[in-house]
Amino acid sequence: MQNPFDVLVVGAGYAGSVCARCLAEGGKRVRVLERRPHVAGNAYDRLDEAGVLIHQYGPHIFHTNDQKVYDWLSRFTQWRDYQHRVVADIPDEQGGRLRYPVPFNLTSLETAFGAEEGKRLGEKLMAAYGAEKKVTILELRQNSDPEISALADYVYEHVFVHYTMKQWGQKPEDIDPNTTARVPVFLSRDDRYFQDTYQGMPLKGYTPMFEKMLCHPNLTVELGVDALERLKVTEGGVTVDGENFPGAVIYTGQADELFTFRYGPLPYRTLDFRFETLPQDDFQGYGTVNYTVDQDYTRITEFKHLTGQTLPGKTTIVKEYSKAYGGILEEVPYYAIINPENNALYAKYKALADAIPNLHLLGRLAEYKYYNMDAIAGRALALAEELNK
Numbered sequence: 001m002q003n004p005f006d007v008l009v010v011g012a013g014y015a016g017s018v019c020a021r022c023l024a025e026g027g028k029r030v031r032v033l034e035r036r037p038h039v040a041g042n043a044y045d046r047l048d049e050a051g052v053l054i055h056q057y058g059p060h061i062f063h064t065n066d067q068k069v070y071d072w073l074s075r076f077t078q079w080r081d082y083q084h085r086v087v088a089d090i091p092d093e094q095g096g097r098l099r100y101p102v103p104f105n106l107t108s109l110e111t112a113f114g115a116e117e118g119k120r121l122g123e124k125l126m127a128a129y130g131a132e133k134k135v136t137i138l139e140l141r142q143n144s145d146p147e148i149s150a151l152a153d154y155v156y157e158h159v160f161v162h163y164t165m166k167q168w169g170q171k172p173e174d175i176d177p178n179t180t181a182r183v184p185v186f187l188s189r190d191d192r193y194f195q196d197t198y199q200g201m202p203l204k205g206y207t208p209m210f211e212k213m214l215c216h217p218n219l220t221v222e223l224g225v226d227a228l229e230r231l232k233v234t235e236g237g238v239t240v241d242g243e244n245f246p247g248a249v250i251y252t253g254q255a256d257e258l259f260t261f262r263y264g265p266l267p268y269r270t271l272d273f274r275f276e277t278l279p280q281d282d283f284q285g286y287g288t289v290n291y292t293v294d295q296d297y298t299r300i301t302e303f304k305h306l307t308g309q310t311l312p313g314k315t316t317i318v319k320e321y322s323k324a325y326g327g328i329l330e331e332v333p334y335y336a337i338i339n340p341e342n343n344a345l346y347a348k349y350k351a352l353a354d355a356i357p358n359l360h361l362l363g364r365l366a367e368y369k370y371y372n373m374d375a376i377a378g379r380a381l382a383l384a385e386e387l388n389k
């Protein structure tokens with residue numbers, strides 16, 4: 001019996017779902033296999049036991065300058081206008097705590113150094129670099145004025161280095177100097193985390209947006225199915241359910257897993273999310289607070305600020321703890337660890353995939369890279385449009 005579909009998509013996250021919808025609209029019969037019991041991949045959201053809308057795999061804020069992606073996704077959702085603001089929470093010298101916007105900006109300067117001194121430093125910086133500019137700490141360090149280079153050291157120490165060590169499990173000497181160099185100081189009062197043209201949250205949540213996207217007569221989704229039990233990759237091509245499959249396979253799972261870890265596992269960082277529901281309206285006044293100097297967790301997110309949900313007397317927060325991915329069942333590989341050695345290992349898996357013309361690796365796992373949601377949606381649209389030709 002011939003497979004009753006033209007295209008097989010593995011994974012129902014952004015990569016898989018966007019591609020699947022676009023191919024279905026192009027007239028292809030598409031089958032999506034998803035290992036989890038739900039769609040939306042890591043953007044999955046749901047009501048918790050207290051009735052709070054939470055993001056199960058960490059806070060997701062949509063932002064983009066790509067009008068095509070924004071318009072395309074807007075077919076499946078309305079948006080809640082939400083501009084993300086993040087503060088760093090650090091211990092002060094009097095034994096209390098300080099909070100200021102990150103990226104570090106003119107308001108942060110005044111909070112850190114006092115209103116008058118902060119203002120004076122801000123004016124000095126604007127005179128040197130211009131107002132509304134983003135200046136990297138590398139540029140500040142290279143300035144011959146000792147006050148400006150000292151400020152670079154302050155931002156490095158209080159906003160960047162400890163946070164990065166927690167996130168990536170690194171010692172300061174292991175941190176890539178190129179990353180350090182890119183840390184910005186924003187010479188502005190704009191305390192939004194992103195400056196993109198389009199920012200917001202799907203009005204009813206990400207999961208309903210995906211459900212709508214995947215609802216099309218040419219498209220079927222099977223949940224709770226590990227595609228690797230049905231899909232086999234051999235040198236001659238691909239088989240699905242034991243039969244040769246000549247159609248396109250869009251694979252959005254891990255590249256190493258697809259080839260049974262033949263060259264060894266690709267390293268990842270994972271996250272432990274600890275959710276707590278508290279008997280109060282508001283816990284922290286912000287969507288996200290970063291702990292950039294102390295605490296074992298990197299940040300706390302309070303979902304009601306993101307989603308705009310009104311639910312008196314209850315709020316749910318999540319603390320994020322970062323650690324090495326051990327490849328065990330309960331762990332999710334969240335962040336690829338990009339370095340020359342790991343890139344070289346990935347290239348070996350990619351070469352195996354490239355030898356099979358109808359196999360397409362797409363997404364953060366299959367391509368072993370970090371994508372924001374808009375970027376992977378854009379990539380998925382481009383691939384599907386190509387295959388629809």
Ligand SMILES: Cc1cc2nc3c(=O)[nH]c(=O)nc-3n(C[C@H](O)[C@H](O)[C@H](O)COP(=O)(O)OP(=O)(O)OC[C@H]3O[C@@H](n4cnc5c(N)ncnc54)[C@H](O)[C@@H]3O)c2cc1C
Pocket residue numbers: 010011012013014015016033034035036040041042043057058059060061062063225226227228252253254271334335362363364365371372373374376
């Ligand atoms: C903590 C965190 C916060 C983030 N916040 C933001 C944010 O604020 N804004 C933003 O733009 N981006 C954010 N991102 C990035 C965003 O999550 C990604 O862009 C997006 O998830 C990528 O989609 P994807 O389809 O490539 O991967 P995924 O969402 O991981 O989807 C892949 C799917 O494939 C399935 N799968 C894998 N293997 C198999 C198999 N063998 N069989 C069947 N199914 C399989 C998986 O179960 C999964 O559902 C964040 C990422 C993380 C980790």
